[in-house]
Amino acid sequence: MRLEKPAGFPIGTAILSVIALFSLPIFIIRYLYGLGAISNLSDGRPWGLWISFDLYSGVALAAGGFTLAGAVYIFNRKKYYPVVRPAILTAFLGYQLVILALLVDVGQPWYLWHAIIYWNIHSPLFEVAVCVMTYTAVLALEFSPAVFERLNWHIPLKAIRAIQIPLVITGVVLSTLHQSSLGTMLLMMPNSLSALWYTPILPLLFLFSAVAVGPAMAIFESTLSTKVFGHKLSLDILAGLGKVIPYILGLYLLLKIIDLMVAGELGLAFSWSPYSLLWWAEIIIGVILPIILFSLPNVRQSRNLLFWTAILVIIGLIINRFNVSLLALEPRPGTSYFPHWMEFAISAGLIADALLIFMAANRVLPIMHHETTAQSVLKVSKVLERA
């Protein structure tokens, strides 16, 4: 099955390639002269843009992989079958991005494998490391059918199909664990994280916000694919995804408010400070507005409005992850931090890499036009059910 339409804008591809290539020399500078040469990180602010954006936001934005796989394969929502494969590809690339970013950020990336042999089971970061490593492998397996289909390898295809359900369940379990333990990591900082965010239920809030952003990312990426590659996904699927989000976000908002009330710190949100501003920014942009908009039937009838509302959820999540891991986390006294341009360049380069691979995969592998195969599979299975 070959694509009829030549995919992608050549200019877009060219720009992405330039951004990706531009980050290469910066990688080299880092390995020759150390992290100080390419970043504004310091003892007072040891984690910066890469951790907040590439790790914290990146992992959450890859949540579409496990939420959609779970919805389709476990909860039997077959309607969403066409978005599973692109969601899994996005997640797979997302996790590779995280690992690439860690190759820059971590001081001794050549020892990352130490997490496999030296266990500190009390460390939330150990849990994240183990889950991210295993989940990346699970995602590779979940995505492998696209490759095997393309190569017409029937035996491995059958093997993967046979373990599909255990694989999806493993993915859901691993994601539940590490999405939440990214929140657990911050529980070590009760003195430096602002009380507006610090709560013992932070892991739960992390999980809920990740689950909510999963369908939003699916809307976002499939709308973009429609624009770039021209595979039109039925509006019914997009509207369905949009309809779920208010429920999850509503629960998330409720948890957040009740938690602040129980802690007696709701007043902080209503007293003027840069923190309360950041708090309202993430709540209004990423939670309240999307709950309202996705609940309106005419928003769900418009591809454009669905797309932009999904973007609100995504931006809100990114603000939240920046808040908890950077902006509302006090640096050491006397430290200020704004990312070095080379930090931005590395992050931009990594995103460009992911987009280029995504576009290449779309050309070579059955990703989007998988919908037609899925529909035929559905028809066949319906016929079989009748027979």
Place this chain on the structure above:
Amino acid sequence: MTTAVLCDVNRCIGCRGCQVACKQWNEHDEFIPTKENAVKSTNQGSYENPPQLSARTWTKIRFTELEYGGKLRWVFTKLQCMHCEHPACATACPVGALQKIPDGPVTYDEGKCIGCRYCMVACPFAIPTFEWDKPIPWIRKCTFCTTPGLDRLAQGWEPACVKTCPTDALQFGDREELISEAKKRIAASPGRYVNHIYGENEVGGTSWLYISPVPFDKLGFPKLGSQPVTVDAERAMGAVLPVLVGVAAAMSGVYWLIQRRQSVKALKQDSEIKGENK
């Protein structure tokens, strides 16, 4: 017995001998500002130098100017790793490079460290530092003189900074004994000390203890509760196994239920179709 150091702020004269001794013992002496080393100390507008702890300065004396007892005075406080009883860094470290050993020190193992810097973010005293200018960077902090190969404690010696202190402002010994010694000093001259042993209870207790003539928050010591900062994270980590089993069971259950309901439905439809055919 856990070892500890009692730092009596009243006795410190700010000579910074401890800073030099630390660098000499830990082979950082090439960073001591002398003509031979060609290291210049920069003017910070104060005798306090260097301005902060770094990968090459594991301990330093902080100079605080303030008024008490009707006089403007200098108060000198020694900064270094506090060697917590429940160290956040050791819980944070994914590979266990930082460890609290029963003797008291929080040790660091270069052979395990991956350079993730979680310890630096987690430390409530803002102590661990990082070699930002090195292509192969390590975490650096006071090891209580237990660095392998430079281990003074294993020899039964006191740490280099304590050894060098000319005024006995630093006293090395058993933690419990030092706490009662501190209490004795406070009781003996209540006018010279505030009634607070910093480190006795802070974040569950530390191996470095301080007594001072002024409240500690005025000397830049962070105000911390007596609960270890690791409590919430440890509770959440305790839920990992139950969550793992629970989620796996729930997902399998949901899958099984839905599949079963569908096959029942298919069977019913089947029999209905057969019935219609008859």
